Amino acid sequence: DICMNLRQHTGQGKALVLHIKDVEEFDLLGTWSSPTSSSVGPSLNESLDQLIRKGFFRPFDINICNEALPDRFSIKDRRALAVKLGLCLMNFFDADLTSNRIHFLGPKPYLAFNSELSVTTNSEIFLVGHPALLSFAKLLLEMEYGQNMDIDISPHNSENGQAWFQLMHRLELLERERNDVYVEAIRGCLTVHYKIASALRLRGSEHKDVDSIIRKNLYMEIVYKLMIGHEHSQNGYTHARKRRRRDSLERTTPEYKKRHIPESQVLPAVSGSRIMSSVRPSHRDDFEIAIICALQLEYDAVSYIFDEFWDDHGDPYGKAAGDHNIYTTGRMGNCNVVLALLPEIGKASAASAAASMRSSYRCLRLAILTGVCGSVPHRQCREIFLGDVVISKTVLQHDFGWQYSDGFIRKNTVEDNLSRPNKDVRNLVTIFETDRGRDQLEQLTTQFLRQLQANAAWKKRPGKYDYPGTAEDKLFESTHRHKHHVSPTCICRNCFNDLDPVCDEALISSCADLGCDDERYIARKRLQAMHQFENVGGDNTPQPAVYVGAVASGDKVIKSAAERDKLSTKADVIAFEMEGAGVWDEVPCIVVKGVCNYADSHKHERWQNFAAAAASAATRAILARYIR
Numbered sequence: 126d127i128c129m130n131l132r133q134h135t136g137q138g139k140a141l142v143l144h145i146k147d148v149e150e151f152d153l154l155g156t157w158s159s160p161t162s163s164s165v166g167p168s169l170n171e172s173l174d175q176l177i178r179k180g181f182f183r184p185f186d187i188n189i190c191n192e193a194l195p196d197r198f199s200i201k202d203r204r205a206l207a208v209k210l211g212l213c214l215m216n217f218f219d220a221d222l223t224s225n226r227i228h229f230l231g232p233k234p235y236l237a238f239n240s241e242l243s244v245t246t247n248s249e250i251f252l253v254g255h256p257a258l259l260s261f262a263k264l265l266l267e268m269e270y271g272q273n274m275d276i277d278i279s280p281h282n283s284e285n286g287q288a289w290f291q292l293m294h295r296l297e298l299l300e301r302e303r304n305d306v307y308v309e310a311i312r313g314c315l316t317v318h319y320k321i322a323s324a325l326r327l328r329g330s331e332h333k334d335v336d337s338i339i340r341k342n343l344y345m346e347i348v349y350k351l352m353i354g355h356e357h358s359q360n361g362y363t364h365a366r367k368r369r370r371r372d373s374l375e376r377t378t379p380e381y382k383k384r385h386i387p388e389s390q391v392l393p394a395v396s397g398s399r400i401m402s403s404v405r406p407s408h409r410d411d412f413e414i415a416i417i418c419a420l421q422l423e424y425d426a427v428s429y430i431f432d433e434f435w436d437d438h439g440d441p442y443g444k445a446a447g448d449h450n451i452y453t454t455g456r457m458g459n460c461n462v463v464l465a466l467l468p469e470i471g472k473a474s475a476a477s478a479a480a481s482m483r484s485s486y487r488c489l490r491l492a493i494l495t496g497v498c499g500s501v502p503h504r505q506c507r508e509i510f511l512g513d514v515v516i517s518k519t520v521l522q523h524d525f526g527w528q529y530s531d532g533f534i535r536k537n538t539v540e541d542n543l544s545r546p547n548k549d550v551r552n553l554v555t556i557f558e559t560d561r562g563r564d565q566l567e568q569l570t571t572q573f574l575r576q577l578q579a580n581a582a583w584k585k586r587p588g589k590y591d592y593p594g595t596a597e598d599k600l601f602e603s604t605h606r607h608k609h610h611v612s613p614t615c616i617c618r619n620c621f622n623d624l625d626p627v628c629d630e631a632l633i634s635s636c637a638d639l640g641c642d643d644e645r646y647i648a649r650k651r652l653q654a655m656h657q658f659e660n661v662g663g664d665n666t667p668q669p670a671v672y673v674g675a676v677a678s679g680d681k682v683i684k685s686a687a688e689r690d691k692l693s694t695k696a697d698v699i700a701f702e703m704e705g706a707g708v709w710d711e712v713p714c715i716v717v718k719g720v721c722n723y724a725d726s727h728k729h730e731r732w733q734n735f736a737a738a739a740a741s742a743a744t745r746a747i748l749a750r751y752i753r
């Protein structure tokens with residue numbers, strides 16, 4: 126225990142040397158040494174402050190004539206060092222982590238603290254000007270510019286207004302040059318106090334560990350971003366800008382950078398009364414928002430966008446008699462949310478589960494059915510990709526009607542097929558159909574997707590929700606069936622048109638195993654632009670696009686490109702799923718689903734987690750931005 130140790134050694138004039146054992150582990154090693162000892166001790170070594178002063182961190186591209194420079198740290202080394210220091214920050218957010226306290230023994234950074242550490246700082250109070258956060262922002266900027274900055278940081282928040290302003294100004298100058306994750310981490314240092322303060326204010330019970338709330342926020346807003354920056358530097362690409370997929374040219378214009386604003390500014394300001402309403406609710410009737418999932422993997426993805434759970438220590442709310450649903454309750458931003466996992470997939474199960482839910486949660490205003498779906502490959506002239514998000518304007522039942530030999534005729538028109546959505550839901554969806562509304566939703570979705578990925582990494586599942594890559598996004602021509610292509614001996618031999626059957630083995634085999642032909646891909650513009658960007662090691666989380674349109678719902682899974690194209694032409698359907706029709710009639714509902722296949726016969730197994738994460742992020746964005 127470091128605090129104990131420090132207290133015991135107070136006044137002995139010794140220095141405590143600590144270092145993080147490994148980037149993966151958060152373990153600390155510490156040794157005491159007296160400054161006069163000639164063995165190991167920071168006094169014999171140079172501090173980061175001195176190294177910066179001597180030019181070890183000067184950028185490579187600045188040409189300084191007639192000056193002998195020492196071997197400088199490579200971008201990769203700097204990013205690795207930044208991660209290590211970030212991990213230190215998580216442990217020492219109450220300490221004075223400045224460049225003159227960081228020493229190097231060989232390649233490893235050490236922290237040196239005076240044993241006469243001042244304990245009268247107000248580092249537990251997260252206001253603007255928090256000394257440790259400002260010091261760390263300064264440190265990251267110094268390592269970036271390779272120069273010591275003449276900014277005084279006081280141990281007291283209230284005296285640091287000027288310092289915060291100066292650092293923010295330097296950050297803005299840097300942002301004008303580029304906007305990569307390292308820059309985002311610096312911005313995190315200067316804005317995370319707001320998030321920590323809100324989280325501490327909103328924390329439901331006193332039992333919750335204050336330290337873990339602080340650490341988690343530092344991890345999500347600073348350390349995780351430094352880790353991503355380190356990863357990018359290993360790929361030899363450090364200046365990745367956030368991608369605008371719709372128009373690859375747009376990302377080079379200064380306009381885009383201006384529009385990238387931290388989430389804390391996008392979210393509506395938290396008023397006093399809203400804080401009161403978002404403390405732990407006392408009864409089920411205080412829940413107005415439900416999120417419904419049909420698959421466990423969808424439920425898992427949603428669980429990473431909760432800010433806080435109300436049922437960590439058991440379910441405090443119970444449910445109505447006869448309700449067999451499984452619920453999780455918690456908070457997302459200022460909304461209390463109940464999350465339900467349906468017992469089975471399909472319409473009937475969804476309808477009875479939604480009815481039960483309404484009996485337990487009587488005051489629901491909106492249910493968002495989220496998860497994964499199949500989609501058409503394009504909507505008018507916009508291409509739809511795996512990982513994009515579809516929002517329902519209407520839901521129609523595609524298997525409600527008479528079966529004809531040449532296909533399927535729906536019984537009624539779209540409007541009569543299911544009752545019209547209520548006015549609130551219609552208005553909400555109308556916003557997303559406007560250009561501005563959609564742009565905002567897409568940006569916010571991307572931010573929450575990042576947050577979801579960081580949260581999963583924090584909970585020891587790094588990479589689970591990563592983008593699978595453009596190479597995995599294959600769209601075949603409609604007529605190209607998923608069957609044994611290479612000299613088949615099975616019934617695939619006789620499969621020529623869309624109605625001919627294929628063998629059972631083909632149904633469960635991958636495209637590669639069957640020989641589904643690479644030449645039969647449909648080339649698409651947006652994907653090619655993204656692919657080029659990927660090749661230079663660009664940021665690997667694209668911005669999911671959002672589409673609004675009719676969603677076809679039915680117990681039959683659509684696995685036919687011909688059927689897909691027919692429904693798309695006849696009823697302007699953009700996506701296919703199985704539960705919407707069941708929920709729609711029971712509670713005011715919108716379907717928000719991530720595209721994980723093209724509703725054809727081919728397999729796209731790797732996309733489910735990412736698509737579910739994108740849909741969860743979009744759901745979270747809708748709640749953050751539009752639900753009051």
Ligand SMILES: [Zn+2]
Pocket residue numbers: 608609613615616617618627628629630631
């Ligand atoms: Zn076969």
Ligand SMILES: [Zn+2]
Pocket residue numbers: 606607608635636639641726727728
């Ligand atoms: Zn295939």
Ligand SMILES: [Zn+2]
Pocket residue numbers: 605610640641642645
């Ligand atoms: Zn073929």
